[in-house]
Amino acid sequence: MTASDREAFAPLLGGCHCGAVRYRISASPRRHSLCCCVDCRRSAGAPLVGWACVSESDLSVTGQTAGYNSSGDIERAFCPRCGTGLFYRSASLFPGEVDVSTGTLDDPGALPPTEVIQVADAPPWWETIGSLPRHARFPGEG
Template structure:
């Protein structure tokens, strides 16, 4: 069983089974809703996920709903019966052990800022150091 939740703990979830797909997404909507250049998602059948607490749902477009914790603001889920009927996307970073689900693809690169294509060129540091 995989577990996760928001930063403050008001919304928790458990998952039974394996992810159907997982990816890092660079689409405009994911970037705007998260404030990050990429969002790691894992897709599960809706019935495989049990949610406790009351996430706030936001209708971001059409039948797309994004859920987040109304207390701490952590983005949690993406659902759309048109795009992914019967499925739920969970943000991998909200898992208690995000290392359990590795991304299997990098998607929506057509929407990505140009600099995202050059991440391998950046210096690598184990910890951020000011200065």
């Protein structure tokens, strides 16, 4: 990324649910993956997890996080106060990089996904998501 690219990029801000941990991404992520793997689903309690891959040097964090080694050298960082999953690191898979959970962005619309990964682990109903009924809020609300 050139100096002019860095100047044109609007930083991405985010944090945990309770606000004890905040972060700032200062350069454009290399990718924004929606992950369907079993480990991500179980750690997040969600059918998929969004991850923005950034250089460690482009991420600044305030507040304390706790870590959990989920397998091998994979470290998942979360807020110890509210439990929000925030970061994923693996020195062997992504040296010098950190994946930031995009569900924790202040403005998740600012970073559209670029790919869906680990679809071999997706539940069988994955392909039907686009055909489900849509509701602006809860079903039956005006």
